[in-house]
Amino acid sequence: MRLYAVGQRSETVRRANLSAIVRELHVSGARSRSELVARTGLTRSAIRGLIGEFVDAGLASEVRATPLGGPGRPSPVVRPNPESAVVLAIDIAVDSLAVALVGLGGEVLDLVRVQRPRGHSSVDEIVGKLAELSGDLRAGSGNDSLIGIGVAVVGVVRRTDGLVSTAPNLGWRDVPLGSRFAGALNSVAPISIANDADLGALAEVRRGVAVGVEDVLYVHGEVGVGGGLIVNGRPLTGTAGFGGEVGHIPVNPDGIACQCGSVGCWETEVGEEALLRLAGHPPGGGWNEVEAVLEEASAGSAVALGAFDALARWLGIGLAGLVNVLNPRLVVLGGLFGRAHPFLIGALEAELDRRTLPGPRALIRIVPARLGVDAPLLGAAELAFEPLLADPASRLRPRGVRAELASA
Numbered sequence: 001m002r003l004y005a006v007g008q009r010s011e012t013v014r015r016a017n018l019s020a021i022v023r024e025l026h027v028s029g030a031r032s033r034s035e036l037v038a039r040t041g042l043t044r045s046a047i048r049g050l051i052g053e054f055v056d057a058g059l060a061s062e063v064r065a066t067p068l069g070g071p072g073r074p075s076p077v078v079r080p081n082p083e084s085a086v087v088l089a090i091d092i093a094v095d096s097l098a099v100a101l102v103g104l105g106g107e108v109l110d111l112v113r114v115q116r117p118r119g120h121s122s123v124d125e126i127v128g129k130l131a132e133l134s135g136d137l138r139a140g141s142g143n144d145s146l147i148g149i150g151v152a153v154v155g156v157v158r159r160t161d162g163l164v165s166t167a168p169n170l171g172w173r174d175v176p177l178g179s180r181f182a183g184a185l186n187s188v189a190p191i192s193i194a195n196d197a198d199l200g201a202l203a204e205v206r207r208g209v210a211v212g213v214e215d216v217l218y219v220h221g222e223v224g225v226g227g228g229l230i231v232n233g234r235p236l237t238g239t240a241g242f243g244g245e246v247g248h249i250p251v252n253p254d255g256i257a258c259q260c261g262s263v264g265c266w267e268t269e270v271g272e273e274a275l276l277r278l279a280g281h282p283p284g285g286g287w288n289e290v291e292a293v294l295e296e297a298s299a300g301s302a303v304a305l306g307a308f309d310a311l312a313r314w315l316g317i318g319l320a321g322l323v324n325v326l327n328p329r330l331v332v333l334g335g336l337f338g339r340a341h342p343f344l345i346g347a348l349e350a351e352l353d354r355r356t357l358p359g360p361r362a363l364i365r366i367v368p369a370r371l372g373v374d375a376p377l378l379g380a381a382e383l384a385f386e387p388l389l390a391d392p393a394s395r396l397r398p399r400g401v402r403a404e405l406a407s408a
């Protein structure tokens with residue numbers, strides 16, 4: 001049990017209550033005071049005082065609700081002010097680069113995505129291009145309320161300092177991406193960097209198909225296979241943030257070489273190249289060839305449908321292991337797997353029936369992701385908002401100053 005001195009304890013409680021309210025407004029949008037009372041369990045008078053602090057700081061506004069004809073006065077509605085706290089989100093994907101400005105409450109204020117040629121690129125080239133895009137976006141917005149920068153990258157990332165340990169699609173190894181961005185972006189806002197699938201999972205949980213679900217397994221297929229695991233409402237990251245690399249679960253002892261250096265990893269059996277090989281297309285053909293296979297399957301081609309069946313079997317083998325270990329409520333299929341959901345689901349469910357323990361099997365639903373290609377970018381924005389949501393008090397006036405202003 002932790003003991004606080006009386007003043008320290010009340011300040012700790014105030015900070016926790018402010019955090020609960022700003023998180024609710026950010027995630028759910030405008031709420032009436034009565035709804036905030038119901039959602040946070042705080043008293044009406046506590047809510048009124050705490051909302052006052054957000055309104056004073058410009059982070060929220062209160063408007064009188066339109067009466068609905070019922071008895072009593074309508075409860076005022078509290079809205080987050082998107083322009084009052086803005087984050088810069090960045091996405092380094094296999095085929096594209098993207099930047100966005102996102103305001104408090106999750107409103108996307110501006111977003112630019114540019115295609116990039118597949119293959120290896122130097123860190124200077126990518127960071128330079130993203131700094132240029134970000135500069136244009138920020139100059140255009142005229143907003144100087146930048147509170148954080150979040151970066152999604154298609155690689156294995158150490159969260160503590162943004163070191164990219166490996167990013168095979170970019171040809172990177174041990175790149176200190178956090179410090180490279182800090183130098184290039186001309187901003188003092190803190191920078192957080194994480195793996196793109198982890199952030200795709202976060203976005204689907206906050207804004208997509210998995211809202212309100214506490215245990216989610218997000219699996220994203222493209223050239224590689226990424227995973228984001230949400231356990232008890234929190235991302236499972238491991239000691240340093242390297243966790244969740246489901247694409248490199250060994251599944252086939254007689255399999256082919258993986259780009260990570262091992263053999264028979266899950267992504268060698270279910271990634272984009274595996275699909276193209278199974279469907280008789282050139283394995284290195286990229287996104288255009290994947291589109292062609294999807295079209296063939298839609299048109300009823302037996303070869304394309306057979307390729308998806310074979311892919312679904314391997315998908316089921318890996319998923320069965322993950323479901324048995326993690327007991328998720330929802331499996332969200334992103335990227336290629338989301339697009340191909342209708343062609344995969346039959347064989348996938350059958351494989352899970354064969355290999356999953358009955359208890360966890362009965363509880364799971366398998367659904368396609370909702371946020372598409374922007375999921376990691378929106379997740380990067382959520383990552384950058386986290387310090388504000390965890391402790392908004394640091395953005396507000398100290399309580400003593402408020403009391404003096406009020407009595408003046």
Ligand SMILES: [Zn+2]
Nearest residue numbers: 248258260265
């Ligand atoms: Zn591997």
